[in-house]
Amino acid sequence: MKDSQIKIGIIGLGRMGRFYLDEMKKSEKWNIAYICDVNPEVRKEAEGLAPEGTRIVADEQVIFEDESVQAVGLFTLADQRLSQIEKAVRYDKHVIAEKPIADSIEREWQAVKLVENSSIIATVNLYLRNAWYHHVLKQFVESGEIGELAIIRICHMTPGLAPGEGHEYEGPAFHDCGMHYVDIARWYAGCEYETWHAQGMRMWSYKDPWWLQCHGTFQNGIVFDITQGFVYGQLAKDQTHNSYTDLIGTKGIARMTHDFKTAVVELHGVTRTERIERPYGGKNIDVLCDLFARRILEGKLSPDLPPMRDSAIASGYAWKFLQDATMHALPAIGDNATLEEIRQRRRTMTNGYGLLKHFK
Template identity: 45%
Template sequence: MFTLADARPGLIERALDEGLHVLAEKPLGSDAAQEERLLARIESSGRLVVVNLFNRNTWYHQFMIDFVRSGQLGRLVSIEAVHLTPDLLPTEGHQPEGPPFRDCGMHYVDLVCWYAGSDFAEWDARGLRLWDWPDPWWVDVHGHFRNGTLFRIAQTFGYGQQAEQVAARSQFEVVGSHGVVRMRHDFAEVIVECHGRSSTVQRAGPYQGKRLDVLAERFADVIEGRAVVDLPSAADSVAAARTAEEMLCAARRRSTAIGTAADLDKALRYRAALKQQGRAFPEALLT
């Protein structure tokens, strides 16, 4: 189900009524209440519903989490996810998915939770209402999990929107009592560095996008009984979306404004011009 979020619940319910398994994009609905109702329907259906929480599909996060789970880092201390891009602006068709932190940010809410192996305990969230838009287009959250591990997530679609040549910053770091694992990518190449108590490894490889093909193959393996694989579930997606929405609401309450509506108009015109030239994000970085 790769429609916008407002159309997904009805289509998923139709598929379940037909007895089908479902592979869906996230978020599963337009708001937390709608997703909770859908989750109850999914869990009573007896069907497999897998959601494209894409970071779990990638070679680099699979490699990193295996290193973490091997015990090379010792006890987890902190996890940081930073994902800053010059992506969709307000009014650019993003409405059914919600503001960037609920849509894109929920990926990183899921990711830090996946690595921590624990539920969130508490956090502090701050937002920046770029161009004086009502919703924060830049959110920074920090806090800790129930197991004591610290976390930080920073996410925006307002990173250098009017630069001559667009750029992005995406990095992830896990620190333990004995070592550290870190990753960075520029949407072309990924660099992973693992510094463990008895092993030091560096890997580099292509970014390769969201690797939906990997998820689809694992999905088929589970359905046909060829493998038992830990797939991102509807419950995982709903939990991440709900938490991201709560963090977004907290950031909205404690937000400041920078810029004006006139600045947003300029950014929209500039981004439209870049698109015509094939120089907008993400195309400019993928080529």
């Protein structure tokens, strides 16, 4: 079986790295040859998580220099990804990576140019592209059932990650998380952003806005508004969230909500009305890994496999929207004492939103 599998090295076994490891272990397409992490505690834990025969290493160079390794998974912090992508190109390894693909927009475009001028297959986790509900919504829009798409409204607010919990290289919440919504709105519109106005809020008087709402237009005249923030009731007794996609046309509408377990799609077109409920699907890592594997094994271009160029574009606009927010009034409400209370609660929570792995 292993002779017909893709040999991969996983670099970085943090929260996201574990998602990839779990999904690749379930698939017959992958031979997880290596797991690499610089943290000795993580490497120790990896020994109990890795499939039989997987090598646990501290030095990523071992993976890149192994000629039998066909692909690498880059799940470290963003400040390391450009150098790892450079190595992947040099050693001819296909790449599946987390976003953003580097720690600045300039370095992200360096990574894009590297992969586009090489023969490797490279993709990035823009996970909403692989969500069943977005494909259902887009197909409904393209069928003409809602007339012409005119307005895209997207909201995603959860308690989520608090400031200081790993965003140092990924940027504030609207970049780290919000770039997914910047990307999917562009995906629906089918063209580039043209105008925008952003309003931010410095919750708990943190230096960066942890809530941001941006509205504007695309080049084809479609209007958008995107709201994102990890500010939604962190200290509430029972935590909740607010997440939706709302597509408004000249004749009908299509929308989606979810509770992180079940996604509900509601279609109100000119000839049919439909309600669809299916499992939410999480971050759809299984779908991304399968598309990536099929692309490698079959050598066929998959339009559903997100390219690094799209990640750099979404990242760039997310930074522009954040910058625009700083040009306007940027209120600061709350204080550091409340923020520290939130952080302390999250250190001891076992059930919540975006919880981090803590080592003993």
